[in-house]
Amino acid sequence: MTHPIISDLSKRYTTKLYDAKKRIPVADLTVIYEALRLSASSINSQPWKFIVIESDAAKQRLHDSFVNKFQFNQKHVKAASHIVLFAHKTHYTRDDYAKVIEQDIEAGRTPEANREAAFGAFAFAELNTDAEGNTETWTKAQTYLALGNTLHTLARLGIDSTPMEGVDHEMLSELFADELRGYRCDVALAMGYRCDENDYNAPLPKSRLASHQVIHVL
Amino acid sequence: MTHPIISDLSKRYTTKLYDAKKRIPVADLTVIYEALRLSASSINSQPWKFIVIESDAAKQRLHDSFVNKFQFNQKHVKAASHIVLFAHKTHYTRDDYAKVIEQDIEAGRTPEANREAAFGAFAFAELNTDAEGNTETWTKAQTYLALGNTLHTLARLGIDSTPMEGVDHEMLSELFADELRGYRCDVALAMGYRCDENDYNAPLPKSRLASHQVIHVL
Numbered sequence A, B: 001m002t003h004p005i006i007s008d009l010s011k012r013y014t015t016k017l018y019d020a021k022k023r024i025p026v027a028d029l030t031v032i033y034e035a036l037r038l039s040a041s042s043i044n045s046q047p048w049k050f051i052v053i054e055s056d057a058a059k060q061r062l063h064d065s066f067v068n069k070f071q072f073n074q075k076h077v078k079a080a081s082h083i084v085l086f087a088h089k090t091h092y093t094r095d096d097y098a099k100v101i102e103q104d105i106e107a108g109r110t111p112e113a114n115r116e117a118a119f120g121a122f123a124f125a126e127l128n129t130d131a132e133g134n135t136e137t138w139t140k141a142q143t144y145l146a147l148g149n150t151l152h153t154l155a156r157l158g159i160d161s162t163p164m165e166g167v168d169h170e171m172l173s174e175l176f177a178d179e180l181r182g183y184r185c186d187v188a189l190a191m192g193y194r195c196d197e198n199d200y201n202a203p204l205p206k207s208r209l210a211s212h213q214v215i216h217v218l
Helices: A004-011 A026-037 A056-064 A071-079 A094-106 A112-127 A136-157 A169-175 B004-011 B026-038 B056-064 B071-079 B094-106 B112-127 B136-157 B169-175
Strands: A048-053 A082-089 A160-164 A183-192 A215-217 B048-053 B082-089 B160-164 B183-192 B215-217
Touching (some): A026 B004, A056 A071, A056 A169, A094 A112, A136 A160, A136 A183, A169 A183, A215 B026, B026 B136, B048 B056, B048 B136, B056 B071, B056 B082, B071 B160, B094 B112, B136 B160, B169 B183
Antiparallel strands (some): A048 A082, A082 A183, A160 A183, B048 B082, B082 B183
16 A cells, blocks of 8 residues: 555554664654644543653663663663653543643633533543542553654654653652652653664564454444 | 644544535545554554444444433434444453464564564563453553554544544443454544534634643753
């Protein structure tokens, strides 16, 4: 299939070795950040923070978070251009949703007079809140929606990437305590440019289950 | 920002009323199905089924699933062109991953001799399996990654859509018992074309939290 969408998605793959000399141009970063921000989420809740690791100091902190676990991902931290920590709010509350409604009013989407009525959609958050106020299954899922959007964005930009569930959320919560307070990071995304000669995964064929195994048209 | 990626993502929105006379052309459906299939997932687990509601009979079944809850979404079932049920495996097992490895061998990605070694990655599934064998927080998140990829795909194709967490997973499990055995559907995606005159949401401005509220570059 030669459609540009399929060509983009067929080319993207999980990079296993980055070229440490290459960095993402600012113009592309601007597109990536805006694509992240525009990601859809349930009731437009946006229950996330995207922590971008760019400076050497931040990279050292992230590097150190691999001291106990998932060392196979540690090498990406300094070789990749940027790493995004996708973090979800563990306890999403009415106060969080109030910020969304505030923004809706400011954008002219919701009239000020409808402020209270706008909280009606918050019922979805309540449906996904357990007895302890934990909303993680729901909020975590939203960050993966943003991740899927970002992978597609990077494929279009011709930027390589590595989604990493192999991150130590406990160490991250410690080393990025200020940035992650109230949030948990279960997945990160390294972004940059493959090391063409030495990434074993780059030349391997893409593999997916056959269409009839996953898609059923009724 | 005039980059085509941002222009696509800015135009997409949650359609609230479909034109029941318009149907997605087969050529676009082919792209959508292939984009779904190519979605990334942790350890390439693909712990999902995409049930596409196309025929009148299937639409009637889906229509009936709204008898108890979320009636505000019922109107999309017959007016939208197609609806995809995104379903995740509730108990993802080594047998499920064996199918992925089988496909990897067939695609020439994994040598037959490495079959057993390839199960090493399954440790990630185990990390996300509770004492009862439930893997839902992990597998559900993967379906949202596919959802994010699909929303981006539809934006590029100029096809409207409505992500719906307002689906009754219990009724779906009953009415689509054969198709959903072992899987659970917590989110569906209506796809089609807006009713231009009567969709109140179409002309409203898009609203997202400000960049500084969600993106932190360190």
